[in-house]
Amino acid sequence: MNALPDLEQLKQRWQAQAAPGPDVAALRERVAADTSAHQRTLVFVGLATLLVVVLTLLYAWRSARAAAWVSFVFTTGFAAVVWVIALWLSRGTWRPRDESTAAYLDVSIQRCKSVIVAAPVGILLYLAGLAGALIWKQRLLGVDWGQLLEAPAMIFAGWIGAPLYSLCMVWNAQRQRRRLAVLVDLKRQLSES
Amino acid sequence: MTDPTREQRFLALLNANLGALRRLSSSYAGTTGERDDLLQEIALALWQALPRFRGESSERTFLFRIAHNHCINHIVRRKPVESLQQLELDPEDGAHPIEMALSSAQESARLVSAVRRLPLIQREVVVLALEDMDYAEIAAVLGISETNVGVRLNRARASLRKLMGERA
Numbered sequence: 001m002n003a004l005p006d007l008e009q010l011k012q013r014w015q016a017q018a019a020p021g022p023d024v025a026a027l028r029e030r031v032a033a034d035t036s037a038h039q040r041t042l043v044f045v046g047l048a049t050l051l052v053v054v055l056t057l058l059y060a061w062r063s064a065r066a067a068a069w070v071s072f073v074f075t076t077g078f079a080a081v082v083w084v085i086a087l088w089l090s091r092g093t094w095r096p097r098d099e100s101t102a103a104y105l106d107v108s109i110q111r112c113k114s115v116i117v118a119a120p121v122g123i124l125l126y127l128a129g130l131a132g133a134l135i136w137k138q139r140l141l142g143v144d145w146g147q148l149l150e151a152p153a154m155i156f157a158g159w160i161g162a163p164l165y166s167l168c169m170v171w172n173a174q175r176q177r178r179r180l181a182v183l184v185d186l187k188r189q190l191s192e193s
Numbered sequence: 194m195t196d197p198t199r200e201q202r203f204l205a206l207l208n209a210n211l212g213a214l215r216r217l218s219s220s221y222a223g224t225t226g227e228r229d230d231l232l233q234e235i236a237l238a239l240w241q242a243l244p245r246f247r248g249e250s251s252e253r254t255f256l257f258r259i260a261h262n263h264c265i266n267h268i269v270r271r272k273p274v275e276s277l278q279q280l281e282l283d284p285e286d287g288a289h290p291i292e293m294a295l296s297s298a299q300e301s302a303r304l305v306s307a308v309r310r311l312p313l314i315q316r317e318v319v320v321l322a323l324e325d326m327d328y329a330e331i332a333a334v335l336g337i338s339e340t341n342v343g344v345r346l347n348r349a350r351a352s353l354r355k356l357m358g359e360r361a
Contacts, residue, residue: 004350005357007322010304014323017216017301182224 027186031104034111035095045086049079067140074132082125089114089121105187112180119173123166130158203240206252213324214260220308220320221264231267235260250333257326258334261317268313307356315349322346 056075060068092110096103134154137143148154207214214235215228222228238259246255308316308323321331328339328346335342 004347005354007346007350010350010353011323011325013301013304014216014308015212015325017305182226185226 027101027104027108027183031096031108034108038093049083053079065140067136070140071136074136078129078132085121085125086118089118102187105183109180109183109187112176112183115176116173116180119169122169126162126165130162199240199243202252203243206243206256207236207239210253210256214256216305217257217260217264217320217324219305220316221267227267231263234267235263238263251330254326254330254333257321257324257330261321261334265313265317303357304353307353310356311349311352315345315352318342318345319349319353322349 053072053076056072060072091114093107093114096107134148137148138145149158214232218228218231218235219225222231239256242255242259246252250258308319311319317335318331321334326334328342331342331346332339337345
């Protein structure tokens with residue numbers, strides 16, 4: 001049967017703690033968790049991109065209209081632009097450069113900054129994609145603007161989706177700003193100690 | 194205008210208990226930033242409350258009552274945001290028996306981690322006990338009976354044994 005821990009011993013341990021310092025172990029755990037999440041997201045988005053491009057290609061292949069090929073070129077080009085921007089924003093966020101705490105801290109800070117910058121960029125890309133799809137339908141398929149703006153797809157992806165997506169991005173950026181402040185403070189503490 | 198006596202009392206009381214207040218705050222705060230904010234709030238509250246101190250208890254008990262109330266308010270107000278510590282406290286990894294030989298710093302860290310994971314009702318008693326407060330002082334700070342302090346403290350120690358046996 002286990003005895004209760006000795007209170008005097010616990011007091012000694014408790015009071016022996018230095019001024020509560022940076023949570024380095026937590027930081028490392030968080031970086032590892034973020035890295036896994038990052039990789040999973042990357043695989044998911046990669047597969048989704050591939051699926052969209054393949055579907056557009058199949059549509060173009062089977063369609064007799066030239067507009068379908070324009071759609072394929074636009075989709076592929078847009079996906080490529082999004083990927084290039086995403087990869088550019090992810091510079092320095094893949095993994096810590098070494099096993100040091102400073103490296104873990106730097107990668108966490110870089111990830112926060114990346115998400116903060118990605119918010120406006122993501123919103124712009126979303127709107128650009130939406131605008132591109134609308135223009136494609138109006139110019140090449142000859143759909144009337146009024147009809148386009150009232151279409152269920154536009155209501156879902158545009159009137160509801162765009163503000164919702166923007167809000168989510170802004171909210172996430174705010175969260176990352178708060179986290180960034182904590183991390184910068186942690187870095188300051190580490191450089192002082 | 195600042196009352197020099199009040200200022201002296203304030204600084205003396207704060208400086209004498211700064212380490213304990215830091216430890217207390219970090220038991221309730223999720224991040225170092227939160228802890229620092231909490232410490233500042235406690236210091237401000239102490240400054241405001243000091244003129245009301247009539248010597249019904251020791252100054253230390255008075256200070257810890259203020260600090261404890263602020264810590265509880267802090268928990269109530271705190272948004273359930275993800276923090277580094279909260280992540281740290283997720284009991285996901287395997288067992289690390291208490292008997293493992295660890296350095297004293299690691300042992301302290303394990304204890305701090307375990308204390309943060311205690312239910313509030315046990316945590317508030319144990320953090321005061323760990324600051325060398327006796328049952329009467331703890332009872333005065335928390336506004337409960339000494340018997341209740343004893344019961345909660347025993348439960349807290351049992352929980353600590355379990356938590357420290359589970360995870361480093």
